[in-house]
Amino acid sequence: MRLLIVGSLEGHISTAGQIAISRGTKAACADSIDEALETVRSGQGAELLFVDIKLNIGDLVTRLAAERISIPVVSCGIGTNADAAVEAIQQGAKEYIPLPPDPELIAAVLESVAAEKHTMIHRDPAITNILNFADQIASSNTLVLITGESGTGKELMARYVHNKSKRATQKFTAVNCAEISETFLESELFGHEKGAFSGAVARRIGRLEEAHGGTLLLDEISEMHPRLQAKVLHAVQELEIKRVGGITPIKVDVRLLATSNRNLEEAVNNGDFLENLFFRLNVVNLRLPALRERPLDIPVLAEHFVDKYSISNDKTDLKISADAMGMLCQHAWRGNVRELENTMHRAVLLAQGGEITAETIALNNTESIRASISVAPIAAVSPADAAVSFVARTVAEAERDLIIDTLQHCLGNRTHAANILGISIRTLRNKLKLYSEGGIPVPMPRESETPTQY
Ligand SMILES: Nc1ncnc2c1ncn2[C@@H]1O[C@H](COP(=O)(O)OP(=O)(O)OP(=O)(O)O)[C@@H](O)[C@H]1O
Ligand SMILES: [Mg+2]
Numbered sequence: 001m002r003l004l005i006v007g008s009l010e011g012h013i014s015t016a017g018q019i020a021i022s023r024g025t026k027a028a029c030a031d032s033i034d035e036a037l038e039t040v041r042s043g044q045g046a047e048l049l050f051v052d053i054k055l056n057i058g059d060l061v062t063r064l065a066a067e068r069i070s071i072p073v074v075s076c077g078i079g080t081n082a083d084a085a086v087e088a089i090q091q092g093a094k095e096y097i098p099l100p101p102d103p104e105l106i107a108a109v110l111e112s113v114a115a116e117k118h119t120m121i122h123r124d125p126a127i128t129n130i131l132n133f134a135d136q137i138a139s140s141n142t143l144v145l146i147t148g149e150s151g152t153g154k155e156l157m158a159r160y161v162h163n164k165s166k167r168a169t170q171k172f173t174a175v176n177c178a179e180i181s182e183t184f185l186e187s188e189l190f191g192h193e194k195g196a197f198s199g200a201v202a203r204r205i206g207r208l209e210e211a212h213g214g215t216l217l218l219d220e221i222s223e224m225h226p227r228l229q230a231k232v233l234h235a236v237q238e239l240e241i242k243r244v245g246g247i248t249p250i251k252v253d254v255r256l257l258a259t260s261n262r263n264l265e266e267a268v269n270n271g272d273f274l275e276n277l278f279f280r281l282n283v284v285n286l287r288l289p290a291l292r293e294r295p296l297d298i299p300v301l302a303e304h305f306v307d308k309y310s311i312s313n314d315k316t317d318l319k320i321s322a323d324a325m326g327m328l329c330q331h332a333w334r335g336n337v338r339e340l341e342n343t344m345h346r347a348v349l350l351a352q353g354g355e356i357t358a359e360t361i362a363l364n365n366t367e368s369i370r371a372s373i374s375v376a377p378i379a380a381v382s383p384a385d386a387a388v389s390f391v392a393r394t395v396a397e398a399e400r401d402l403i404i405d406t407l408q409h410c411l412g413n414r415t416h417a418a419n420i421l422g423i424s425i426r427t428l429r430n431k432l433k434l435y436s437e438g439g440i441p442v443p444m445p446r447e448s449e450t451p452t453q454y
Helices: 015-020 033-041 059-064 082-090 104-115 125-137 154-164 182-192 226-238 266-270 275-283 297-312 322-330 336-350 357-360 367-373 382-390 395-407 413-419 425-437
Strands: 001-004 026-030 048-052 073-078 095-099 146-148 172-176 215-219 255-260 284-287
Touching: 001 015, 001 033, 015 026, 015 104, 026 033, 026 073, 033 048, 033 059, 033 073, 048 059, 059 073, 059 266, 073 082, 082 146, 095 104, 095 146, 125 284, 146 154, 154 215, 154 255, 172 182, 182 226, 266 275, 266 297, 266 367, 266 395, 297 336, 322 336, 322 357, 336 357, 336 395, 336 413, 413 425
Parallel strands: 001 026, 001 048, 048 073, 073 095, 146 255, 146 284, 172 215, 215 255
Antiparallel strands: none
């Protein structure tokens, strides 16, 4: 994860940067918007921008969009000037962080933008066998396709392969092919030359070039447009690329890893995925089993997540009771490790008296609802109550209650709520805006926290 801090922030830069660095983030600084754009274009890269609210955030967001650069912008400012914060969000900032920086808030924002780099926690032989296989193929340069249901740890596995490879000291970068539109993704991957399209005011180095010597993860590759699949195939075969609008081929030495939670063979049969690219990718396939297929992992993962969230929530020595653990082990975990993580995060927030009990967890079991809306479960209703209260309601209604409930638990803090729900802050905001416009009361952040509209 790389963070670029833009502007002076009146001396708070180093504090914010240090907090980010202590969370494993690489931080760099730029004095102005021009300098920030230059850094981003040059391939030195940034996955997140922290921008002084005194700078022209609207201009930065517009220029990034014109150059087809998709990096989230978070505005930062001294104190809580509500108007300035609201304006920054209206201009396209994803979040506002008041300064001096609160380590918790910075950590939550970083986490919501890029999943933290954990070590792979495991005990079940099903996963140990795959890790052994991954160890064997890591040092070669072969492409690797990592498959598995949503939330099984595919991205984590990609990092594992990189860290075990000869490229471990080089860069690992990831591009999510599902999150970026076709034209943006093309620029993101291949870069572009000045004048390639009307907003292309300068040359931009793409991720394939930037990752030279290292590893690039094409996350959710099944969602990539076939036209771009063909360009990626060319890059794989010829080990060279052309920037958008460019004519000179550029040699690139990048190891490609890809993930998919859709069946790629089926996509090939449906004509949505290039057969040749599939064959290239499928030389090595690491299939991550669902959590229900590796039950021995559940206790170690549950304990790991309790430790993780206990530290960040100042709750030390939290224990999981035996009946709570029994309940966790019996659950079907359709959302896999991510769902378990969200459940344990919420359990830590709710736990009282130093123990996570079955009751704290039970609260969550409205399985069919969870599966259909794929967010973390409600934690404050018993299974029986939940079943009753959800009967004969639409998924949209259930989702709305879940969101508002979670927001209440987080005392209105949007960043924390979005994290627990497993959705982006922007999605959360959009939904809250709709609810509010529909006359539904939406919990607001506490006064000392981020002043936001919704
Ligand atoms: N074995 C593990 N040990 C520790 N944490 C894990 C493990 N597996 C997954 N996680 C955590 O669970 C979450 C989901 O993992 P990850 O993002 O790698 O899954 P994914 O398969 O890429 O999900 P998606 O299908 O949604 O893209 C992350 O927060 C990750 O750190
Ligand atoms: Mg993923």
